Amino acid sequence: MKNIRSFMLPLAAVGWLLLPGMSQAANLEPVDSAGVQVQQQQQNGINYLSGGIGLDESKAIQQTPGYNLHMTFAVGAQDQYTADVDVTIQKAPGQTVLTLTQTGPLVYVQLPPGKYTVLATRNGETRRDVTDVGSGTARNLVFHWNDAG
Template sequence: MKYVHSLMLPIAAVGVLMFPAISPTASLEPIDSSGVQVQRQEQNGIAYLSGGVGEDESKAIQQATGYNLHMTFSTGPASQYIPDVDVIIQKVEGQPVLTLSEAGPLVYVQLPPGKYTVVATHKGEVRRETADVGSGAARNLVFHWGTEN
């Protein structure tokens, strides 16, 4: 039995070294969603999820399928999740398609294919990104504010 344990430790260490970027919040382990409050919502025919404050809620959103725009909101040097971001997603021409108040820290949206501008505001500081979403892999946007105000 000692031989098995001594063999497993180097194998586990190699696994950790090979995959250091995988965080515990990105785990694909099944969760007990019975206590999770994340609900699919809809505005102007656009489906979305917003939440992720706790670990189970975060995992539930990260495991959701069918959303082609994934947004993450964080602040500070430790990139702490922040849940109180105002978000406007608009077509490039400026027409709003989704407006959320106090969203996040994770927001997953199912948009029709096209090019969009996302405006995220946290404590008066605005961040802007352009996203070209389609029917392929989801587009990931990370909005980060340097320090907590």
């Protein structure tokens, strides 16, 4: 029974975290740009946005078009956003295209089409996901850690 519960919590977290993305009306509300500190950055020719601290900043990132990989980082039973995650995106084993430290809670990346491995590490605990990024709909990855500390 313990295995089922530990599996269900992350599924519940994924559903809860994706809910804002499904509510288009909420995402289209005006953003108070005075509270937004997000600027496009670039590493190895890859454009990305990182941030989402505060409602206006998270809405600003969610409303920015052109990013085909969307990552969300959360912790604990309350699925609180966390901004202390190290991210590595690899095109192939050993071929790193992006490395970010102490980032989040939202990271949006503009990648060339292809298959990528994403490693998200928080407090020494790594989550891994593999995704195919194309020119169509953006891929959404949610990384969750059980501890809130």
